[in-house]
Amino acid sequence: MREIKYGIIRGMSESKSGYNCVVCIKQVPDTKKVTGDAMKADGTINRAALPAIFNPEDRNALEAALQVKERYGGTVTVVTMGLPAACEILREALMRGADKAYLVTDRKAAGSDTLATSYILSCAVKKFSPDLVFCGRQAIDGDTAQTGPQIAEKLGVPAITYLEKLELDGDFALATRDIGTGVETDRVRLPALFTVTEKYGELRPADVKRVMKFKKAKAPAEKGAAAAAGLEIGQLSCDDIGAEAERCGFAGSPTNVNKIVSVVLAGGDYKEVAPTDEGIGALVAELVADHTIG
Amino acid sequence: MATERSKGEVWVFAEQEDGVLGDVPRELLGKGRELADRLGVKLAAVLAGDGVEGLAARLFEAGADRVHLIDDPALKVFRGVAYRKALVAAIREEAPQIVIFGATHMGRDLAPAVASELRCGLTADCTDLQIGDYTDKKTGEEFKNILMQIRPAFGGNIIATIVNPRNWPQMATVREGVMKPLPAQPGRTGEIVRHGAGLDGADIPVEVVEIVRRHSTVNLKGARIIVAGGAGVGSKENFKLLHELAAAIGGAVGGSRAAVDLGYVEHERQIGQTGVTVRPALMISCGISGAVQHLAGMQDSAKIIAINTDKDAPIFKVAHYGIVGDLNTVLPKLIKAIKG
Numbered sequence: 348m349r350e351i352k353y354g355i356i357r358g359m360s361e362s363k364s365g366y367n368c369v370v371c372i373k374q375v376p377d378t379k380k381v382t383g384d385a386m387k388a389d390g391t392i393n394r395a396a397l398p399a400i401f402n403p404e405d406r407n408a409l410e411a412a413l414q415v416k417e418r419y420g421g422t423v424t425v426v427t428m429g430l431p432a433a434c435e436i437l438r439e440a441l442m443r444g445a446d447k448a449y450l451v452t453d454r455k456a457a458g459s460d461t462l463a464t465s466y467i468l469s470c471a472v473k474k475f476s477p478d479l480v481f482c483g484r485q486a487i488d489g490d491t492a493q494t495g496p497q498i499a500e501k502l503g504v505p506a507i508t509y510l511e512k513l514e515l516d517g518d519f520a521l522a523t524r525d526i527g528t529g530v531e532t533d534r535v536r537l538p539a540l541f542t543v544t545e546k547y548g549e550l551r552p553a554d555v556k557r558v559m560k561f562k563k564a565k566a567p568a569e570k571g572a573a574a575a576a577g578l579e580i581g582q583l584s585c586d587d588i589g590a591e592a593e594r595c596g597f598a599g600s601p602t603n604v605n606k607i608v609s610v611v612l613a614g615g616d617y618k619e620v621a622p623t624d625e626g627i628g629a630l631v632a633e634l635v636a637d638h639t640i641g
Numbered sequence: 642m643a644t645e646r647s648k649g650e651v652w653v654f655a656e657q658e659d660g661v662l663g664d665v666p667r668e669l670l671g672k673g674r675e676l677a678d679r680l681g682v683k684l685a686a687v688l689a690g691d692g693v694e695g696l697a698a699r700l701f702e703a704g705a706d707r708v709h710l711i712d713d714p715a716l717k718v719f720r721g722v723a724y725r726k727a728l729v730a731a732i733r734e735e736a737p738q739i740v741i742f743g744a745t746h747m748g749r750d751l752a753p754a755v756a757s758e759l760r761c762g763l764t765a766d767c768t769d770l771q772i773g774d775y776t777d778k779k780t781g782e783e784f785k786n787i788l789m790q791i792r793p794a795f796g797g798n799i800i801a802t803i804v805n806p807r808n809w810p811q812m813a814t815v816r817e818g819v820m821k822p823l824p825a826q827p828g829r830t831g832e833i834v835r836h837g838a839g840l841d842g843a844d845i846p847v848e849v850v851e852i853v854r855r856h857s858t859v860n861l862k863g864a865r866i867i868v869a870g871g872a873g874v875g876s877k878e879n880f881k882l883l884h885e886l887a888a889a890i891g892g893a894v895g896g897s898r899a900a901v902d903l904g905y906v907e908h909e910r911q912i913g914q915t916g917v918t919v920r921p922a923l924m925i926s927c928g929i930s931g932a933v934q935h936l937a938g939m940q941d942s943a944k945i946i947a948i949n950t951d952k953d954a955p956i957f958k959v960a961h962y963g964i965v966g967d968l969n970t971v972l973p974k975l976i977k978a979i980k981g
Contacts, residue, residue: 376795378795460762461753461763462756462757462760462761462762462763465753465757488794488795489765489794489795490765490766490794491753491764491765491766492749492753492765493749493752493753493756493763493765494753495753496721496749496750496753496754496757497753497754497756497757499754500725500753500754500757500758501757504846505720505721505722505846505847506721506750506754507847508721508746508749508750509746509750521850525746526719526746526747526852527745527746527747527862528658528746528854528855529852529853529854529855530852530853530855531849531851531852531853532849532850532851532852533720533847533848533849533850534847534848534850535846535847535848536846536847539846600762601760601761601762601805601807601808602762602763602764602803602804602805603775603777603803603804603805603806604801604802604803605775605789605802605803605804606801606802607799607800607801607802608799608800608801617947617957617960617961617962617963618961618962618963619962619963619964619965620946620962620963620964621964622964622965622966622967622970622971622974623974624974624977624978626964627964627971627974627975627978628978628981630946630962630964630978631975631978631979634923634944638768638769639922639923639943639944640866640890640891640923640979
């Protein structure tokens with residue numbers, strides 16, 4: 348993917364051309380702010396009732412990319428897959444310092460599981476020939492942490508997961524990552540993909556001038572007036588990125604949801620158990636029945 | 642075709658670091674044994690590394706019938722690209738019907754990449770696995786003896802059962818500490834099947850420069866059930882009730898920073914931002930008010946029972962079950978109910 352090969356000499360050539368970074372971001376329902384019943388009567392998630400936010404660890408991923416740009420030069424492109432409403436987080440990314448933003452939106456993408464999502468995103472990411480790809484470790488709606496490593500596999504680049512620190516030297520990255528039982532430092536040849544956790548640090552605040560400028564940025568699919576010149580959010584369909592229809596959406600998703608049970612009462616809405624033998628006995632019986640204990 | 646693939650083995654990825662198997666492979670083999678017996682197929686562990694053949698004995702003792710051994714110097718330390726290639730080759734060769742991984746840092750790095758290359762489904766962070774039948778509501782197609790992959794989702798607000806009926810193997814990662822290992826059966830043996838890693842001349846663009854391990858003797862992270870206490874426990878003496886409950890339920894004991902600072906419990910048992918982050922199947926929180934720093938280290942627990950005298954304590958905000966009451970009367974009742 349990397350077209351410009353840097354020599355082993357550090358310095359001018361490196362800082363002049365910089366690194367091409369792509370960040371995959373997602374708009375998610377704020378699962379920490381679930382109020383009322385999370386489920387609709389038909390058993391699907393009531394997303395409409397929830398505020399939609401910029402996935403927390405994707406914010407850290409954007410910060411990692413902005414730091415690369417700051418230290419070594421280059422560009423930061425953000426990509427999201429979703430409905431036109433997801434442009435909200437693309438605008439926010441532009442206000443925080445991203446150079447370009449793209450919305451991948453297509454009816455064919457509906458119902459994508461992580462395999463199909465990673466395929467579609469990998470097709471989009473490929474278009475930008477990045478040196479570094481950043482993803483949040485996981486999104487708070489699914490918590491799978493699968494999309495990042497799966498995009499990397501499809502791009503044919505290594506995935507460096509749980510990134511904590513990153514330094515670049517020509518064609519190589521020195522990446523420090525959390526391995527659960529400790530900390531590991533890897534020397535990685537670029538291009539590579541990195542998944543980022545909150546340990547990387549908060550996303551920088553928006554710049555006032557950028558806020559004024561980019562609040563008018565729009566994708567063609569969004570309702571309302573067209574964006575002013577230079578403020579277009581790029582819009583890509585599955586055809587635009589060369590994604591094969593049979594690998595997208597429902598067709599490209601091997602996993603099916605068999606059953607969903609709303610078990611947890613949300614937002615402080617816990618189940619009250621009486622501090623009596625009866626109440627506690629019923630609680631223990633419930634925990635045995637749902638395989639938590641026993 | 643269907644009958645052929647239903648003969649495939651159940652595989653467990655036997656993760657090792659520095660030639661040491663953690664608890665996770667034994668936990669997975671415990672659940673894997675149940676699945677394999679239900680399906681009437683062999684249970685196998687897939688063991689990758691460099692010079693790790695000696696670990697096979699422990700896997701047989703933990704329930705494996707076979708060990709698929711991929712021994713190669715290129716697999717000395719975990720590198721996602723190398724492990725993925727080796728594992729994908731072995732899966733293609735042997736066609737297991739189910740492959741399960743621990744939802745550890747390694748498992749959550751490796752399993753998605755393997756599933757991506759094989760283009761099969763993968764369910765993350767399961768808290769239970771079962772065998773059952775599935776009917777596709779759209780097509781009416783019926784599938785017998787499918788892996789039911791059960792996991793919390795949507796911030797823990799729902800429990801979803803996921804199936805992957807068509808693109809086999811059926812793959813899942815399983816939350817650490819959730820499945821129960823079988824008692825070790827000393828002397829139990831099995832068959833070792835050797836596989837090449839297929840890495841000769843492979844381009845692995847990652848070199849591990851340094852690994853710094855954290856050392857701890859208390860394994861809170863791996864605990865399936867944790868009983869944690871805070872300042873509200875009141876004394877070191879009262880903390881004995883928590884140890885008693887933990888023993889009765891088969892769990893570990895942890896504490897909030899306040900409990901550690903008060904000397905009720907050792908520092909290595911501290912749960913929270915400055916201690917360990919845990920996400921057990923069950924957290925029983927006793928006399929912990931629920932400072933944000935503590936919640937950050939435990940709110941991903943699958944189930945949280947909060948016991949506190951203050952009904953307005955923040956801990957109830959993350960709790961699934963709340964008991965407003967004095968732990969000195971509540972805990973004995975809980976212990977009694979569990980023992981009963």
